[in-house]
Amino acid sequence: MAIPPETVPPAAARPETMSPATRPAPPAPPPEPPSATVPTAAAPAGTDGEALKVVTARHPWRLVSAVAVLVLLAMAASALITNPAWEWPVVGEYLFAPSILRAVAFTLQLTALGIVLGFVIGTVVALMRLSRNPLLSSVAWGYTWLFRSVPLILQLLFWYNLALLYKQISFGVPFGPSFFSIGTMDLIGPVTAAAIGLALHQGAYAAEIVRAGFLSVDPGQLEAAAALGIPRTRQTFRIVLPQAMRAIVPTAGNEIIGLVKGTSVVYIMALPELFYQAQVIYNRSGRVIALLLVAAIWYLILTTVLSIGQYYLERHYAKGASRRLPDTPLARLRRILAARAASGTPGIGGTR
Amino acid sequence: MTRPMVELRGVHKRFGALEVLNDVNLRVGPGEVTVIIGPSGSGKSTLLRSVNHLEKVDRGSVLIDGELVGYRRAGNRLHELPEREILRRRARIGFVFQNFNLFPHLTVRQNVTEAPLSAQRRPRADVEELAARLLDRVGLADKIDEYPRRLSGGQQQRVAIARALALEPKVVLFDEPTSALDPELVGEVLDVMKDLARSGTTMIVVTHEVGFAREVADTVVFMDAGRVVEQGTPGQVLDAPRHERTRAFLSKVL
Numbered sequence: 001m002a003i004p005p006e007t008v009p010p011a012a013a014r015p016e017t018m019s020p021a022t023r024p025a026p027p028a029p030p031p032e033p034p035s036a037t038v039p040t041a042a043a044p045a046g047t048d049g050e051a052l053k054v055v056t057a058r059h060p061w062r063l064v065s066a067v068a069v070l071v072l073l074a075m076a077a078s079a080l081i082t083n084p085a086w087e088w089p090v091v092g093e094y095l096f097a098p099s100i101l102r103a104v105a106f107t108l109q110l111t112a113l114g115i116v117l118g119f120v121i122g123t124v125v126a127l128m129r130l131s132r133n134p135l136l137s138s139v140a141w142g143y144t145w146l147f148r149s150v151p152l153i154l155q156l157l158f159w160y161n162l163a164l165l166y167k168q169i170s171f172g173v174p175f176g177p178s179f180f181s182i183g184t185m186d187l188i189g190p191v192t193a194a195a196i197g198l199a200l201h202q203g204a205y206a207a208e209i210v211r212a213g214f215l216s217v218d219p220g221q222l223e224a225a226a227a228l229g230i231p232r233t234r235q236t237f238r239i240v241l242p243q244a245m246r247a248i249v250p251t252a253g254n255e256i257i258g259l260v261k262g263t264s265v266v267y268i269m270a271l272p273e274l275f276y277q278a279q280v281i282y283n284r285s286g287r288v289i290a291l292l293l294v295a296a297i298w299y300l301i302l303t304t305v306l307s308i309g310q311y312y313l314e315r316h317y318a319k320g321a322s323r324r325l326p327d328t329p330l331a332r333l334r335r336i337l338a339a340r341a342a343s344g345t346p347g348i349g350g351t352r
Numbered sequence: 353m354t355r356p357m358v359e360l361r362g363v364h365k366r367f368g369a370l371e372v373l374n375d376v377n378l379r380v381g382p383g384e385v386t387v388i389i390g391p392s393g394s395g396k397s398t399l400l401r402s403v404n405h406l407e408k409v410d411r412g413s414v415l416i417d418g419e420l421v422g423y424r425r426a427g428n429r430l431h432e433l434p435e436r437e438i439l440r441r442r443a444r445i446g447f448v449f450q451n452f453n454l455f456p457h458l459t460v461r462q463n464v465t466e467a468p469l470s471a472q473r474r475p476r477a478d479v480e481e482l483a484a485r486l487l488d489r490v491g492l493a494d495k496i497d498e499y500p501r502r503l504s505g506g507q508q509q510r511v512a513i514a515r516a517l518a519l520e521p522k523v524v525l526f527d528e529p530t531s532a533l534d535p536e537l538v539g540e541v542l543d544v545m546k547d548l549a550r551s552g553t554t555m556i557v558v559t560h561e562v563g564f565a566r567e568v569a570d571t572v573v574f575m576d577a578g579r580v581v582e583q584g585t586p587g588q589v590l591d592a593p594r595h596e597r598t599r600a601f602l603s604k605v606l
Binding site: 227229232 | 404406435436439440441442443444445447449451453454455456457458459466467470471472499500501515516519
């Protein structure tokens with residue numbers, strides 16, 4: 001939005017369609033450089049031999065809207081910075097406090113457990129749901145139904161209080177003798193309860209995401225794999241799953257980011273994750289807003305890192321999918337810097 | 353006649369009330385090229401797909417080189433084989449699809465080597481060398497590390513043919529291999545298929561390319577409404593058809 005209107009490239013030369021000189025020659029002819037003059041052949045009759053200069057269209061409303069947005073942004077920034085009630089010095093003081101860092105680490109740990117276990121469960125449930133065995137398929141449907149229907153916070157409380165329902169957990173022959181028993185309290189502490197609750201809940205959603213991914217793959221792919229005699233598990237993991245990942249990754253990214261913040265519900269089990277820790281500190285110090293800001297900043301940081309990871313993961317699974325991927329922002333930046341260094345003339349024109 | 357490479361005996365197949373294959377009998381000798389023609393919906397593709405057990409037949413049997421594809425015979429019963437065994441037998445039957453069905457996330461090389469490595473468990477070095485040789489044969493040696501979507505339709509179909517040949521199949525089945533191609537790309541695929549036919553590959557080809565049938569087929573089979581109406585040499589079936597339905601069909605496509 002901050003681009004001055006003079007440098008807005010014409011529609012034909014947006015960055016996506018630009019063909020930089022550093023790449024190998026593309027199959028299609030590269031688009032005309034935007035500053036090129038019209039060759040005489042295209043000139044109207046009577047002006048042969050005379051090169052005509054192209055004047056790009058002006059977009060006055062872009063300038064107006066850009067200024068309006070800039071003013072609003074400046075107002076927001078000023079409101080954040082100048083009002084002492086935000087207590088920025090206190091935010092700085094607590095942002096890297098050891099207890100907060102520990103809480104961030106614990107949040108990450110819960111998220112990782114929830115996502116890894118959740119997607120393992122989800123993949124199994126999705127494969128069951130797609131299986132030709134009606135019993136497996138119904139059980140998978142029932143799983144998804146149950147764990148999607150009960151609110152996460154209730155599920156967590158059930159797991160937390162499992163010892164009230166079953167004092168002992170026995171391992172042995174089903175309905176037969178047991179080999180050994182463990183007290184439920186010892187086996188399922190609050191952290192385990194939280195991990196199990198998050199994973200089972202996440203598994204139900206992951207199952208649907210994985211199933212959607214599998215359904216998005218052209219049935220001809222399975223047919224070709226079967227015709228080639230490729231073994232069944234290999235068909236699933238080598239042929240179908242990598243193609244399904246294209247549909248899975250964006251929605252899975254949503255889920256992971258949702259879970260980073262979703263872990264904050266485990267505060268009801270008094271587990272020292274980020275949000276709970278922030279509350280503990282502000283209850284003691286009274287710096288409510290500052291600590292809420294600290295938590296918000298950390299959630300922002302975690303989400304940013306995950307979003308960047310998702311971007312590269314999507315590119316990985318897009319290989320062979322589109323004719324040519326646009327450059328990553330980093331590659332684009334490197335190209336601009338290299339072009340500037342080479343030509344010695346700064347400005348956007350030097351990057352083309 | 354020597355033992356046929358492919359033999360269909362009294363094959364029946366129905367989808368609901370529709371009789372798709374009605375008492376089909378077919379013998380294809382080793383090294384022979386059989387071209388199946390007929391109007392759409394006549395059961396050509398189903399016939400081809402039942403040869404490698406992508407479709408199960410309701411009655412009758414399909415033998416490849418004297419061996420049942422999807423079943424084990426015990427007395428008068430046919431027991432369906434476990435999937436692993438079907439996959440193993442199917443690996444000796446090449447199949448080329450109308451829509452290529454190349455694996456888009458794998459390179460041309462990986463497309464060709466995947467099945468020999470995972471289904472036949474042959475050593476990688478041999479398979480890599482075989483892939484290079486086959487891609488050279490279909491004229492795509494320089495595309496070995498490309499992804500399929502960066503190739504033209506004709507090139508993709510030639511990769512698909514190389515992929516089918518990599519299993520060193522006893523027979524290669526072609527299901528309308530040029531129907532999804534732009535007209536100017538049909539020739540390059542047919543050239544590869546003619547080359548295969550001349551080198552003694554056993555082939556069953558479902559196609560609308562009557563010119564191809566005339567040039568390379570040993571046997572032309574005309575199907576209509578799930579039945580083999582007539583079969584014979586290209587001269588017999590294409591130039592002097594005995595049945596009215598064959599004449600009517602040929603007058604439309606020629």
